[in-house]
């Protein structure tokens with residue numbers, strides 16, 4: 347855990363929730379009802395990822411893959427009890443050691459949603475350029491601000507920054523991607539080409555991001571790519587239509603809710619609980635079980 351005010355307060359609240367039995371009671375409820383815990387990470391350390399998986403295993407959750415979820419939503423598999431679905435966004439290079447190795451060792455299915463351009467070019471993710479430019483004092487707009495402006499304008503800023511800021515590779519390479527998919531526990535979905543905020547794109551840009559990322563991944567992997575995660579969890583009806591048109595079967599947002607027997611049929615707006623990389627295991631236990639999202643003190647995603 348990174349020690350700071352936010353994490354320390356969160357840790358104390360999480361411990362209180364665990365000690366008072368709130369987590370236990372919710373677990374009992376979860377086990378009796380038809381719900382799936384849908385959780386996602388970005389670039390956790392091996393320790394964080396392992397500790398979450400060990401905890402889930404100790405609680406007797408069963409692990410399902412995105413493919414299982416597609417079959418459940420098609421009625422080809424029964425809706426499971428006490429199941430967990432794990433997905434990972436962006437395609438960070440550290441995922442290879444910290445996620446894939448652990449998933450293989452513990453025999454847990456995991457889907458990685460890959461942003462294809464950083465993988466193909468070796469460029470850093472766009473927000474890393476902004477962060478570095480902010481740190482150097484050569485650019486004052488925040489990452490959050492850039493998420494709110496038209497895609498063209500955001501790209502103009504990023505391209506200007508790239509002329510002044512040099513960053514190394516952050517994403518998995520193509521060969522690493524091919525290598526990790528040799529495991530039967532790892533499956534791959536798309537997370538666009540450039541990780542834009544899709545509703546801030548025009549029609550052509552949005553379709554390109556959805557369609558080309560699928561084609562690129564399918565050409566590399568020689569396998570169908572049918573799942574998608576919206577960058578930043580942002581989408582509109584247009585994106586859902588593009589995804590359907592391009593042959594995707596399932597898409598995830600970041601609404602912090604359980605997967606239920608009802609919302610699983612809205613296959614292009616599937617919810618997920620975010621697991622943080624720098625907080626305590628106690629907080630992540632509250633996050634994984636959904637208890638955390640009852641606490642109004644914290645700002646949660648849609």
Ligand SMILES: [Zn+2]
Pocket residue numbers: 435436537541576577578
């Ligand atoms: Zn992302």
